[in-house]
Amino acid sequence: MREKRTGWFSCLIAVLVMIFLLAPLVVIVIASFTPTAVVTFPPKGFSLAWYANIFHSSTHFMEGLGNSLKIGLLATALDVLLGVTAALSICRYDFKGKNALLNYFTSPMYVPSVAFAFVLLQIYSQIGGVPGMLRLFIGHFVIILPYIVRNTVSVLHVFNWTLEDAATSLGANPVQVFFKIPIPLAKPGVLAGALLAFLYSFDEVALSSLLSTPRFITLPIRIMNYMELTFDPTLAAISTLLILGSLILIVLMEKFIGLDMFVK
Amino acid sequence: MERKRRAFLLALPTVLALLVFFLIPMVYILIKTLLVNGFADFTKFFTDPFYLNILWTTVRVSLISTLISLLLGYPAAYFIARTRSKLKNVMMIVILFPFLVSAVVRSYGWMVILGTNGILNQFLQGIGLLSQPLKILNTEAAVVIGMIHLLIPYMILSLVGVLQSIDPNVEYAAYSLGASPAKTFTKVVFPLSMPGIISGCVLVFTMSMTSYVTPKLLGGSKFRMMATMVVQEINVNFNWGAASAISYILLLTILAVQVAVVLSTSGYMKRMGGGKNA
Amino acid sequence: MATLELKNLTKKFGDFTAVDNMNISVAEGEMIALLGGSGCGKTTTLRMIAGFTEPFSGSILVSGKDVAKIPPYKRNIGIFFQNYALFPHMTVFENVAFGLKLQKLPKNEIKERVESILGLVKLTGFDKRYPRELSGGQQQRVALARALVTRPSILLLDEPLSNLDATLRVEMQVEIKRIQTELGITTIIVTHDHEEAVSLADRVIVMNAGRILQIGSPQEIFDRPASAFVADFMGFSTFIHGTIGLPENRKRPVVCSGHTLFVPEAAAAGLDSGTPCTLTIRSENICLTDEPGENTVSGVVQSATYRGHATRLEVKGCFDEMVYPAVSDYTEKENGNHVLVHFPANRICVYKNTMEEQ
Numbered sequence: 099m100r101e102k103r104t105g106w107f108s109c110l111i112a113v114l115v116m117i118f119l120l121a122p123l124v125v126i127v128i129a130s131f132t133p134t135a136v137v138t139f140p141p142k143g144f145s146l147a148w149y150a151n152i153f154h155s156s157t158h159f160m161e162g163l164g165n166s167l168k169i170g171l172l173a174t175a176l177d178v179l180l181g182v183t184a185a186l187s188i189c190r191y192d193f194k195g196k197n198a199l200l201n202y203f204t205s206p207m208y209v210p211s212v213a214f215a216f217v218l219l220q221i222y223s224q225i226g227g228v229p230g231m232l233r234l235f236i237g238h239f240v241i242i243l244p245y246i247v248r249n250t251v252s253v254l255h256v257f258n259w260t261l262e263d264a265a266t267s268l269g270a271n272p273v274q275v276f277f278k279i280p281i282p283l284a285k286p287g288v289l290a291g292a293l294l295a296f297l298y299s300f301d302e303v304a305l306s307s308l309l310s311t312p313r314f315i316t317l318p319i320r321i322m323n324y325m326e327l328t329f330d331p332t333l334a335a336i337s338t339l340l341i342l343g344s345l346i347l348i349v350l351m352e353k354f355i356g357l358d359m360f361v362k
Numbered sequence: 363m364e365r366k367r368r369a370f371l372l373a374l375p376t377v378l379a380l381l382v383f384f385l386i387p388m389v390y391i392l393i394k395t396l397l398v399n400g401f402a403d404f405t406k407f408f409t410d411p412f413y414l415n416i417l418w419t420t421v422r423v424s425l426i427s428t429l430i431s432l433l434l435g436y437p438a439a440y441f442i443a444r445t446r447s448k449l450k451n452v453m454m455i456v457i458l459f460p461f462l463v464s465a466v467v468r469s470y471g472w473m474v475i476l477g478t479n480g481i482l483n484q485f486l487q488g489i490g491l492l493s494q495p496l497k498i499l500n501t502e503a504a505v506v507i508g509m510i511h512l513l514i515p516y517m518i519l520s521l522v523g524v525l526q527s528i529d530p531n532v533e534y535a536a537y538s539l540g541a542s543p544a545k546t547f548t549k550v551v552f553p554l555s556m557p558g559i560i561s562g563c564v565l566v567f568t569m570s571m572t573s574y575v576t577p578k579l580l581g582g583s584k585f586r587m588m589a590t591m592v593v594q595e596i597n598v599n600f601n602w603g604a605a606s607a608i609s610y611i612l613l614l615t616i617l618a619v620q621v622a623v624v625l626s627t628s629g630y631m632k633r634m635g636g637g638k639n640a
Numbered sequence: 641m642a643t644l645e646l647k648n649l650t651k652k653f654g655d656f657t658a659v660d661n662m663n664i665s666v667a668e669g670e671m672i673a674l675l676g677g678s679g680c681g682k683t684t685t686l687r688m689i690a691g692f693t694e695p696f697s698g699s700i701l702v703s704g705k706d707v708a709k710i711p712p713y714k715r716n717i718g719i720f721f722q723n724y725a726l727f728p729h730m731t732v733f734e735n736v737a738f739g740l741k742l743q744k745l746p747k748n749e750i751k752e753r754v755e756s757i758l759g760l761v762k763l764t765g766f767d768k769r770y771p772r773e774l775s776g777g778q779q780q781r782v783a784l785a786r787a788l789v790t791r792p793s794i795l796l797l798d799e800p801l802s803n804l805d806a807t808l809r810v811e812m813q814v815e816i817k818r819i820q821t822e823l824g825i826t827t828i829i830v831t832h833d834h835e836e837a838v839s840l841a842d843r844v845i846v847m848n849a850g851r852i853l854q855i856g857s858p859q860e861i862f863d864r865p866a867s868a869f870v871a872d873f874m875g876f877s878t879f880i881h882g883t884i885g886l887p888e889n890r891k892r893p894v895v896c897s898g899h900t901l902f903v904p905e906a907a908a909a910g911l912d913s914g915t916p917c918t919l920t921i922r923s924e925n926i927c928l929t930d931e932p933g934e935n936t937v938s939g940v941v942q943s944a945t946y947r948g949h950a951t952r953l954e955v956k957g958c959f960d961e962m963v964y965p966a967v968s969d970y971t972e973k974e975n976g977n978h979v980l981v982h983f984p985a986n987r988i989c990v991y992k993n994t995m996e997e998q
């Protein structure tokens with residue numbers, strides 16, 4: 099017989115919370131297929147017209163997607179390098195001020211992105227002529243760095259450093275040890291952190307809306323701009339594609355690194 | 363020491379990058395603002411009811427969102443942490459999934475549901491419960507709903523982490539000593555999960571305080587919170603002085619909350635064993 | 641195979657001397673145990689031999705050659721780590737093959753050697769498992785196989801049995817001894833458990849505060865500890881304080897709490913008459929008797945604990961100190977019983993009291 103460890107009350111609330119969390123996403127997906135401009139339930143018919151509309155150049159969604167991917171991937175790539183070395187320096191060596199250093203590395207997390215964005219905006223206006231992509235890139239790489247540092251540290255701080263001695267005693271030189279022991283073992287944390295960081299950058303609005311120039315606008319800003327002018331199911335269609343993207347990511351994550359990485 | 367030197371070298375690029383692109387700009391602009399405008403904008407903020415009202419709205423929405431997230435999130439997290447059914451993995455995915463979806467998209471979903479011609483109103487009018495559509499979108503209620511939707515995953519994840527680390531045997535121990543399920547919860551489980559509650563609440567509260575997308579999309583043009591006000595001052599009113607004051611006040615409020623929480627709980631965390639879950 | 645020599649080996653951490661001028665020489669194929677409590681310097685010694693930490697002064701010679709300049713990954717020393725330190729992201733096969741792959745051996749030779757060593761530690765068929773899928777005893781044997789498969793010149797074992805339950809300990813003791821003898825590999829085992837040291841090693845080195853207190857065969861260390869400290873560490877529990885007298889009939893009297901115990905003259909060599917000293921004797925060498933006689937004192941049983949193979953008594957009233965006889969046959973002595981306790985003279989060890997004991 100199985101032990102009963104949870105009551106009906108917690109089960110009920112859990113199910114309600116799940117419904118609450120999924121409801122808007124389900125609504126969006128269904129809405130994306132309505133033929134009418136005003137979303138009705140149940141939908142009157144089925145249409146893919148709004149999906150076709152996404153690719154219409156007047157929406158600028160594809161261009162925005164390209165910009166968002168560029169910024170997100172570049173910032174994440176740089177931060178994997180910066181974040182992993184930073185996490186290693188904290189976890190591998192014992193020294194005074196470790197905690198202070200960790201707080202320093204994660205400090206951008208405690209600053210409202212809108213405040214940081216405004217600071218950058220003032221700096222840029224003082225310097226002048228900073229290109230649109232660089233304006234966003236600097237902001238993004240700073241605000242997403244803490245995610246990679248934190249996730250990597252959370253793996254490395256339970257890391258058993260004797261493993262390095264073990265590898266050394268078996269004939270691995272320091273470089274071999276580095277690539278065979280801490281790197282593969284920290285991988286799940288780094289991957290989870292990189293994924294969160296990338297998504298944060300990809301979805302970021304406050305900073306981008308202050309710093310983007312008319313020539314370089316990211317997808318979320320494009321969607322918000324579109325929303326202000328037209329409130330039609332094209333929004334549902336692009337949203338559905340983004341939801342699909344997240345769904346694919348989470349399935350991949352579950353498969354390759356497991357979801358416990360996110361339970362802090 | 364060789365080790366210290368290596369640690370230093372490893373940390374150096376990141377230290378410098380943050381220094382140049384984050385710390386120095388933050389401090390430089392603060393000093394510059396104070397030198398140019400003095401405390402005039404700060405004084406104006408704290409004397410003008412318009413601004414004070416925005417601060418109060420922001421705090422109010424954040425507090426309500428945090429409280430409801432905790433009340434709903436705790437039982438849900440408890441269930442996820444303790445259930446042995448296959449539902450656990452499904453639920454983890456359901457929680458993480460919206461977490462990975464853009465706030466713009468999630469707010470848009472609520473706009474479709476809560477709008478005047480939205481699904482909720484269509485439904486309520488359809489079954490004859492309402493004759494006039496209910497105005498939810500572009501109210502504070504819509505912002506709170508959107509905020510909870512946005513942030514409850516953070517709450518649940520930090521609670522699940524702590525609840526999972528509590529040995530179920532301590533609960534059985536309490537039962538064996540004659541504690542009722544309610545007593546066991548209030549005297550054992552709840553105090554042990556305090557680190558998760560605190561970190562979850564701080565996280566949800568600060569994220570809510572600084573949120574931009576949700577109040578902008580669900581609150582409408584007349585609803586203002588601190589972050590949306592900063593953007594409005596810059597893009598609409600062209601009042602950079604006010605924008606500076608608001609953003610630094612927002613920053614200080616958040617830091618003050620964090621520091622207060624750390625100070626008031628550090629003793630407790632130490633006794634709980636180094637606060638490893640904090 | 642190799643010999644190992646430590647010459648004036650010293651290690652300091654700041655002001656703290658962890659290992660103080662240590663001299664040991666280990667013969668080819670010999671198994672030596674470094675025995676001591678935590679902080680005695682045994683693990684630091686191990687780490688210096690492995691090359692993980694550099695000596696402050698002194699030298700380490702393997703087969704007569706100083707290894708100071710050789711980095712740890714080229715020393716070819718097999719190490720068994722206390723918590724096994726198995727690579728969690730590699731299978732049993734990959735763990736064991738790790739060192740061989742680094743030597744760039746051909747694939748089929750690696751496979752052959754891994755299989756044969758897994759056979760030696762009785763883990764054939766476990767090669768595809770991950771460490772977390774193994775029991776403690778199995779993990780331990782993987783760790784042993786991994787340390788041995790590269791055919792190291794010296795094997796270092798750090799607390800090899802400390803994480804195992806009682807049955808498994810005995811099994812693994814036999815196993816380690818068997819494998820070590822079979823391969824004839826020079827081995828150093830570090831442990832805080834005197835039974836482990838005595839049952840595994842050819843020679844035992846007892847350490848405290850970075851210094852060697854005694855080097856000897858397991859028998860010597862077990863029966864004739866060099867000091868009261870070593871005796872305490874080796875599991876002696878009865879310690880009686882007294883004052884030694886002049887020799888008579890090749891024996892010397894020791895007056896302890898008014899009673900006189902005789903000890904062999906040889907055991908008390910070098911002690912002047914009137915010297916305060918400490919006597920100690922193993923519990924299982926103390927016996928109960930019915931007749932009064934030499935070295936026999938009466939006392940009252942305070943408690944009796946049945947321990948399976950023996951009953952351990954706590955007897956009060958013989959001396960100021962408690963005595964703890966372990967009686968091998970089943971005894972019906974109960975609390976409060978008066979008993980006559982006999983201390984066989986040739987089993988008593990005598991130590992001059994050191995400063996702090998006086």
